[in-house]
Amino acid sequence: MTTLTLSANPSSLVLNINKLQLSVENRQKLNQLLEEFTFIDAIAQYNIPIDNKILLYGATGCGKTATANAIAKQLNKKIITLHLGNFVSSRLGETAKNITNTFTSARIEKAILFIDEFDFIGKTRDYDQKDSGEMKRLVNVLLQQIDNLDKNILLICATNHIEAIDSALLRRFQLKLEYNLPTQKELDIYYDNLLIPFPKSLINFERKFGFSYAEAKDYVFQKIKNNIISMEKQKKQLLFSYGTLQLENVQIETYGRKLKGKNDTLSGYRLEELQIKDTLVIEKSAKEIHPIAIKSNSNGETIDGKIFEITMDELIQTDLYEVDDYKRVLETFKSGVKAWVYVKK
Numbered sequence: 001m002t003t004l005t006l007s008a009n010p011s012s013l014v015l016n017i018n019k020l021q022l023s024v025e026n027r028q029k030l031n032q033l034l035e036e037f038t039f040i041d042a043i044a045q046y047n048i049p050i051d052n053k054i055l056l057y058g059a060t061g062c063g064k065t066a067t068a069n070a071i072a073k074q075l076n077k078k079i080i081t082l083h084l085g086n087f088v089s090s091r092l093g094e095t096a097k098n099i100t101n102t103f104t105s106a107r108i109e110k111a112i113l114f115i116d117e118f119d120f121i122g123k124t125r126d127y128d129q130k131d132s133g134e135m136k137r138l139v140n141v142l143l144q145q146i147d148n149l150d151k152n153i154l155l156i157c158a159t160n161h162i163e164a165i166d167s168a169l170l171r172r173f174q175l176k177l178e179y180n181l182p183t184q185k186e187l188d189i190y191y192d193n194l195l196i197p198f199p200k201s202l203i204n205f206e207r208k209f210g211f212s213y214a215e216a217k218d219y220v221f222q223k224i225k226n227n228i229i230s231m232e233k234q235k236k237q238l239l240f241s242y243g244t245l246q247l248e249n250v251q252i253e254t255y256g257r258k259l260k261g262k263n264d265t266l267s268g269y270r271l272e273e274l275q276i277k278d279t280l281v282i283e284k285s286a287k288e289i290h291p292i293a294i295k296s297n298s299n300g301e302t303i304d305g306k307i308f309e310i311t312m313d314e315l316i317q318t319d320l321y322e323v324d325d326y327k328r329v330l331e332t333f334k335s336g337v338k339a340w341v342y343v344k345k
Contacts, residue, residue, distance in 0.1 A: 017070040020063055021190050021213055026177045030071070033175065037075055037154065044151070051174040053146060053155045055118070057162040058179035061214030064158040067177075068114040071156065078111040085117040096141040103145045106153050118157040119164040139166070146172045184209045187216055194220055202227045233313035238339035240266060240331070242293060242305035244285040245318070253284045254321050255314050261306030265334040266341060269293040270301045278323050292325065293343040307339050315340065 017030065036043060036050050043050060056064040072079035082102055106113040121139050146169075149155055157173070159165060170176075182190065187209050194217060195203045205223040208216070241261070244250050251259050274292040276282055281290075293303055310318070319328065326342040333339060 014069045014073045015066055017067075017074045019193075020066060020070055021182065021186060022063070022067075023180075026179075029175055029177060030067070034071070034074055040152070049174075050151055052149060052151060052153060053173045054157070054175045054177065055162070055170070055173040056156065056158040056177050056179060058160070059181050059212055060160045061212030062179040062181060063213055064179055065114075065116065068112070068156045068158065071154070072112045072114075075112070075154070077154070078109050079114055080106050080109065080111050081114045081116065083116050085120040096137045099138060099141050099145065103149075103153075106155075107150050110152060112154045112156060115155070115157045117159065119159040119161040121165070121169070139169075143169065143172070181210070181212055182216075187213075190216060191220065198224060201231065233311060233316075235312050237310050237312055237315045238337060239308050239310050239315065239318065240264060240305055240333065240339045240341040241308060242266070242271065242303045242341075243291045244287060245308075245321075246306055247285060249286075250284050250321075254317050255310065259308040259310065261308040262335075264305065264307045264337070264339075266293070266303045266305065266331060267334065268296050268299045268301065269303050269343065270296045271303055272344075274323075274325055276323060281321065281323060284321070293341065295343065302334075307333065307335075307337065318342075 017034070020027075022030065033051055033054070037052075040050055056067060058064070068081075069079060080102065103113065105111070121135070121142060146155065162170075188207070190213055191207055202224050205227070208219060211219075239245070245254070246261070248258055251257065270293070271291045272294055274290050276285075276288050276290050282288055322328075322342050325345060327345045328340050328342055330338055331341050
């Protein structure tokens, strides 16, 4: 399992900092942070430290990871992401060394170091005696690395459980930004922005509240996908029938309605007979022998039939009706229209 990633998100997929849904207080703090790093050399002349250790905490799915990536994009820096829980679990026995190497990589790359699941270090008591020493070393190394953090390196840590983090570690962070579940007004604004690219026909659904931005995004996309599928199913399709689909009882059994069709002719095919073995198809059509269209070497051979207008959903039902000997192809007919027709595989 890979737990350390460098520039994991393409910049095109990362939100700009001004597009994030943030509280007024958090936005003010982040703007101050970004300006400090923009004018870092001017501030350094007066020996005033830069706030380069940030803790993002609070409800899951409310923008902590998005904030870290947006800061990196705004400052034009690479971001090294470390998922602490997976990192420790998979590398127990050498975690201290690897944590040191990670901080070193951030310094060499002049990157932002983003440590997710930071509360994991507060779970030392959950380890048995043989592992507790390794966890204590991890905490000590983290304290040392944070205390000796290069002023040009920005450390961002995130947690859903700030109460699990030792107070000695919490004191190291100059900025602590809390992320709460959005209010109905905030989520309404998020919905409005999220739905801008989509036509009105796709966004006709009830909005839900009381959950995170991430959950709201998943909910919106699921609803839109459902609407797309529903619209596609209702799109009109043209189907040419030369056999049992012209029978009223087959239409009613298959589509729940009687179809209206127009006479047309298919060139370059001839008809042969097919013995049907599927009992359900025989029951619907009341016929054991069905015609089947076979590609001909001569355009002079033709098949007469009717073209019906059906929905995509009904076309799928037709696929289920036709036995495996048939395949559906799109052909151009004598009238000039293109329509689906079932022919021999």
